[in-house]
Amino acid sequence: MVHMLASGVFISGVLKDMVCIPRPLSPPLVRITMSKSAALEYGFPSTHSTNAVSVATYALYYLHTTDCGLSSSVRFAAIGIGYAYAASIAIGRLYCGMHGFFDVLAGGALGALMALLQIVYGEMIDKWALADSILNPLIITAVLLLAVRLHPEPADNCPCFDDSVAFAGVLIGIEFGLWHYSKTAFSNDSPVPGTVPFDLRTLGWFRTTARIVVGIVIVFMWRATMKPLLLRCLPPLFRIIDHLGFILPRRYFMPANQYELIPPLRKDDNVIPSASDLPGFITSLRHPRRRAISIGPQSEADAHEVIASREQRRGASMSQPILSPLRRRAYTESEAISAAVVRKPSFGHTSEGDQPKFTIDAIAAVHGTKRSGTAKTPISAGAPPTPPSSDASAASDSSKEEERLDREMFSQLEKPRVRYDVEVVTKLVIYAGQ
Template sequence: MADIEKKPPTPAPDAGLRNLDHYKYRLPKYRYILRQKFLPLMRWETPYLAWFQEHTRTPGLDTYFAMTANLGTHTFFMVMLPIMFWFGYTNLGRAMVHILAAGVFFSGFVKDLLCLPRPLSPPLHRITMSGSAALEYGFPSTHSTNAISVGLYGLLAIRADSSIDPTFRLSMQLLAWIYMISIVLGRLYCGMHGFLDVIIGSALGALLAWIQWAFRAQIDTFIYSGDWKVPLMVVATILVLVRIHPEPADSCPCFDDGVAFAGVIIGADIGHWHFAHSRFSLNTPSPATVPYSYVELGLGKSIARVFLGVIIIFAWREIMKPTLHSLLPPVFRWIEQIGLSLPRKDYKQASEYTKVPALADDTLPRLQELPALIHNISRRTRSDSVGPQSAADAYETLAYREKRRRESLDSTGANRPTLHMRGTSNEGMGTGMSNYESEMGMGKVGSVEEKLVQGNEASESKFPKEGEEEGEAQERREEAEMFMRIERPRVRYDVEVITKLFVYSGIAWLAVEGNPILFEIVGLGMGVR
């Protein structure tokens, strides 16, 4: 039975249906109402964002903001956080794990809850080095949440440490402010987020940083001084949060990122809890500190720690991901048979496939992908795209076109109304705002593919249907073309959730306990006995 496809994959949206009530049908009533409350503000912001982008863009700033955006990505933190632990910065690394994991999870939670789009393109250009960034919803900005939580916590830690040299303190404070401003302002400059996205994202980051800072002693005492019930409670809480994560109306990778970082929390807290009670760790300046001294180890062994640790983390991911994708489907089929499966929407159940193919993972790239990633960054490779890139973009474009069409039909004395933004006049910037608004949802899709759709596509969507006006047929053709050009979300499989939890739990455990113990065994440690 497992070798037979029971039903075909879920088809792509049929643009010919003109499903402008897509979110009304797919979201619970309370979520749809919330979305409709926020949506006008998202649309209102767009012309101002376009004005800001056009009047500030330069080739140098394009490169700067596209590159600094990498400093707010999951990949950057997944590589940098383990290094903090291996060099003895356990307090700082532990705090960063908590605030970053919480930021990724809860910002993704709100994104999938409200399903709010990014600012419309056109009129905005989207400047990015990440191919998957635009596939997520826009509100709130996870980049802003990460940047503010990390930067603010760093500022609090620097301020509290009286032993830091004043010149070094000032330099680190300046660096933290440059980092936060670059990431948040870059989200606006690059056309990836609106003002409300970054404001709420920043507020969430500040809240998480404050909570971690204010209760850091209590958190450490609870987790690292307790018995086995503590890690059990951590695991149970994380699994409940993963289970209640909202189902999005479109295929959005927010849930994937949230699950990955939920796994990081599980692995890090269990690893720290166990490592704190082992003979390999120090209890000062905090529990589960990895012994390290540059004076004793020197540059060579310090570099070797990083090289060996990173290789092991990537090797774990490379081995365990395909292994679990082979072992879990039969287990999931058995669970389905006894009626206990709890599948997420748009996730393919194990009874519907025979094999999980090799799947991309934007949270942490594969080891063989690192040279290309580094090459792209060194070459400053970026894309400047205009047009819808995701299903959420496409539906928002269609909905905004319909809104404009209705406004035009309701207006008197003109075929199309003259549009003005609130708080502006017909002079100066006000006229510019009208020009930008006239572009919203009206441009052609040229984000990744500038060429027209080619090939044998003389389907029925290209011709007027019986009783259909030529104008309606033209609109339907444009919709069909739009959906054909957006980046298609990949098929997701039910086993991916457990796989991510297990793989990223293992990555975090290796970072905080597994690799530090290995360093001692292979001679890269401090000779702890």
């Protein structure tokens, strides 16, 4: 099951960086998410849909084909839950504005393929990987490292690669961990080699809970120790390798020869909160954070999509019947306003319950509406549009205004943090070790 999920995340990340299709245009859509960094990634295919469909398909297959000792009513309820789970995730991604229909459809198809491969070949691959020789886990590791190296370069600074690297490390750690455990006297060979025996009546609740707590503590201690150690020790080694000419640089990752020390990373990269953060962490548990609403472009990919959409609408309008300048201006502005109903003008995140405000400039930046001047005048429902002084001057002014608004749009984007070349190896080691 873990192999299936990790492979789904890795392959969907490869496809995202390969085709570079942004998330749905915002506005008119409003994105609802719990993570501000999610909008920085590409949208095709949907990784959530991939994982949901793969899990549901795998579970439904065994509910239909095996005797799990469940009564007919319980089995029927479990099947219904499986279908509802997959459908709710897919529909939820559409509702939240994080994916379009084809993103979800492609993600679901990829998830079904992952489940099919796991059903048909999963047991055979497990037996091959857990053979007596350690050569087989080493071959799998070499293939995964090669896949990380060949991961396509995105057109924009997209963090999809980070997730792919993390789950490649998970797969490497699973292969070596299962291979080692299967050779001990604690494992069972049924139903597959490396099975962890578990009997609640034999262990009891205390030892069962203690195993979970100790395991979580070990994972956190490993991550809290290895991350700062690797970030300190790897840069000098990378500089030596780079001097020898063996470094293969990756776009958007700063090479070690351009920095001396890695500064403290942003808090979203810290695994364990500091002591000063603990009161706020406890408060957030009692008062769960509200959903973040992303309005407007959140990444370079979003901004380029906005400009491309504007040019596409402009080309389409050129093929429409000729309107007078006054009527054309009234039409484009009313179209922009109707598409931006209940939208916030500035690009960024806001919380639920904020009162929306409108400005012509904000809507023009997204929808390509032409307006001279730089003042951000609130929209008035009954205010008639002002006709341009002349077609030539209006075209020149609107072109300059569009350039200014485009620069403003790019300047307001949330910049991805600086990523360092040693973080790739650091992620592989940390996720493999835990």
